[in-house]
Amino acid sequence: MWVEGEAFSIPxxxxxxxxxxxxxxxxxxxxxxxxxxxxxxxxxPFGLPVDSLTVDRIRSxxxxxxxxxxxxxxxxxxxxxxxxxxxNQGELFGSRFHNTRTDEYGTQSIExxxxxxxxxxxxxxxxxxxxxxxxxxxxxIEENDNLDNNATLMTLDSQVTDPFSKAxxxxxxxxxxxxxxxxxxxxxxSV
Numbered sequence: 001m002w003v004e005g006e007a008f009s010i011p012x013x014x015x016x017x018x019x020x021x022x023x024x025x026x027x028x029x030x031x032x033x034x035x036x037x038x039x040x041x042x043x044x045p046f047g048l049p050v051d052s053l054t055v056d057r058i059r060s061x062x063x064x065x066x067x068x069x070x071x072x073x074x075x076x077x078x079x080x081x082x083x084x085x086x087x088n089q090g091e092l093f094g095s096r097f098h099n100t101r102t103d104e105y106g107t108q109s110i111e112x113x114x115x116x117x118x119x120x121x122x123x124x125x126x127x128x129x130x131x132x133x134x135x136x137x138x139x140x141i142e143e144n145d146n147l148d149n150n151a152t153l154m155t156l157d158s159q160v161t162d163p164f165s166k167a168x169x170x171x172x173x174x175x176x177x178x179x180x181x182x183x184x185x186x187x188x189x190s191v
Contacts, residue, residue, distance in 0.1 A: 001032055002081060004042035010071045013064070017071050029076030040079030040133065043068050047092040050099045058105060058116060061089060066123035069132065079133035082120055090117040091139055094176060097166040110175045117176075118183035125184040136180045140173045 009021045017025075032039045043065055053061075069080045084090025092098040093116040096107045106112050121134050 001037050002040050002042055003028070004044065004083075010068050013067065017075070022075055025072075025075040025077070033076065038078040039076070040081055040135065041068075041072050041077055042081040042083050042137070044083035045089045047087050047089045047098070050089075050092045050105070051101055055103070055105070059119070062116065062120040062123050065120045066127045069124040069134075070127050073128045073132050079135060080124060081135040081137055082117060082124075083137045084117050085137045085139045090120070090136070093117070094138065095166070095168060110172060111179065113172075114176050114179040114183075118179055121180060121184040130184075134184045136177070138173060138176060138180075139168055141168060141170050 010017055010025075029039045045061055045064070048057075048061075065080075065082065072080055082090060084094060093105060094113045096113075099105075099107050099113065102108065104112055105115050117136060117138075121136070124132070124134050
């Protein structure tokens with residue numbers, strides 16, 4: 001089972017989780033386990049403008065993902081999902097529309113576009129071990145998405161030349177998924 005929207009109650013700086021939060025999540029994880037289900041949480045850092053982030057800031061966001069995963073594991077969760085879709089941080093790095101960086105996090109290669117998510121997965125695996133599952137949610141194709149987050153009823157982005165030419169393709173999503181898997185294979189989850 002996946003929980004989303006509650007990560008705000010887990011300090012992302014690695015500091016102690018408040019006792020009431022720890023008790024709630026522990027009861028939730030134990031209750032699910034008693035019914036034969038494992039519990040994971042979706043970590044969805046809303047995207048900051050990629051081009052304005054320093055490398056140190058990027059790495060601190062990755063570190064927050066790992067700190068959240070450690071807190072989750074300590075409370076009985078078996079997995080974390082890195083939401084790299086829909087204007088979340090990982091999606092913005094992967095998107096040629098939103099990302100115009102020219103450094104190692106830029107869009108000059110599929111590996112550079114995947115770097116933020118891959119580094120986050122590696123940090124989570126390093127902190128939590130190989131038995132803690134990491135799942136990634138990504139946009140498989142953007143050609144009909146509203147890439148600029150400025151929806152209208154009149155025009156889809158797929159009808160506008162520049163955003164359409166920068167939209168994620170299925171082939172690119174497959175390549176990203178393969179890189180994410182190499183960064184941290186997903187183990188079977190057992191209760």
